[in-house]
Amino acid sequence: MPDPVKMEAAVHAYVAAFEAGSADQVAALYAQDATVEDPIGSPIHKGREAIRAFYAESMKTGAKLKLEGPVRVAGDYAVFPFSVNLNFDGGAKRIDVIDTFRFNDANEVIEMRAFWGPTNMHGF
Amino acid sequence: MPDPVKMEAAVHAYVAAFEAGSADQVAALYAQDATVEDPIGSPIHKGREAIRAFYAESMKTGAKLKLEGPVRVAGDYAVFPFSVNLNFDGGAKRIDVIDTFRFNDANEVIEMRAFWGPTNMHGF
Numbered sequence: 001m002p003d004p005v006k007m008e009a010a011v012h013a014y015v016a017a018f019e020a021g022s023a024d025q026v027a028a029l030y031a032q033d034a035t036v037e038d039p040i041g042s043p044i045h046k047g048r049e050a051i052r053a054f055y056a057e058s059m060k061t062g063a064k065l066k067l068e069g070p071v072r073v074a075g076d077y078a079v080f081p082f083s084v085n086l087n088f089d090g091g092a093k094r095i096d097v098i099d100t101f102r103f104n105d106a107n108e109v110i111e112m113r114a115f116w117g118p119t120n121m122h123g124f
Numbered sequence: 125m126p127d128p129v130k131m132e133a134a135v136h137a138y139v140a141a142f143e144a145g146s147a148d149q150v151a152a153l154y155a156q157d158a159t160v161e162d163p164i165g166s167p168i169h170k171g172r173e174a175i176r177a178f179y180a181e182s183m184k185t186g187a188k189l190k191l192e193g194p195v196r197v198a199g200d201y202a203v204f205p206f207s208v209n210l211n212f213d214g215g216a217k218r219i220d221v222i223d224t225f226r227f228n229d230a231n232e233v234i235e236m237r238a239f240w241g242p243t244n245m246h247g248f
Contacts, residue, residue: 004241004242004243008243039198039199040198040199040201041198041199068193068205069192069193069205069220070220070244071243072205072220072221072222072239072240072241072244073241073242073243073244074163074164074165074238074239074240074241075163075164075165075241077164077239079222079239080222081192081193081196081205081222096193096194096196097196098196098203098204098205098222100224100239114198115196115198115201115203115224116196116198117128117196117197117198117199118128118197119128119132119195119197120194120196120197
């Protein structure tokens with residue numbers, strides 16, 4: 001089983017990686033064969049390199065993350081509420097999101113799913 | 125696909141059912157063949173009657189729910205952060221939880237998973 005302390009630390013490293021604008025730092029949190037589905041229902045990015053490219057693209061918006069409550073740690077999952085804050089098209093935008101991170105025994109994220117939809121987008 | 129408005133309403137009905145202390149009201153939100161895993165890693169309750177019994181038992185603690193942020197609606201999922209507040213063993217206790225509700229086309233919850241663990245329990 002993954003280590004709850006390292007799982008929670010990975011969430012904070014994820015937020016910090018956005019602060020630094022580093023897709024490499026994000027990708028380093030993922031297992032080599034991880035999957036990312038963001039948002040739910042969109043095509044799944046598979047493998048660390050595809051995941052790195054996905055984050056590099058999404059970071060072009062200057063998106064920063066803000067935790068909006070405690071990280072829930074359950075079994076091999078860390079689940080957390082946050083907001084994505086970005087400037088786009090001349091104004092401040094916010095998206096309310098909940099991510100689920102599932103970890104492998106090496107404390108790497110093996111599966112990420114991002115839950116947000118049209119009702120969670122503000123200022124667009 | 126389920127209706128996003130009805131999905132979000134189901135979350136509020138879930139909170140209200142706890143306020144009323146009604147396991148029947150909770151069970152009515154679930155599909156006949158639904159599953160409940162609460163918390164992640166514990167035995168799964170399958171079927172509306174087993175689910176009703178599970179909630180009847182858990183409501184003996186007088187647990188009330190408080191939403192701690194917006195409901196995220198993504199595809200056939202509604203996902204929401206909340207706290208469970210109860211009086212137990214002579215004091216106020218709180219558990220920070222995130223639930224995922226997955227809906228069928230009849231806008232019934234077909235799968236519920238509750239994410240919380242030891243680090244999310246306060247006052248115990």
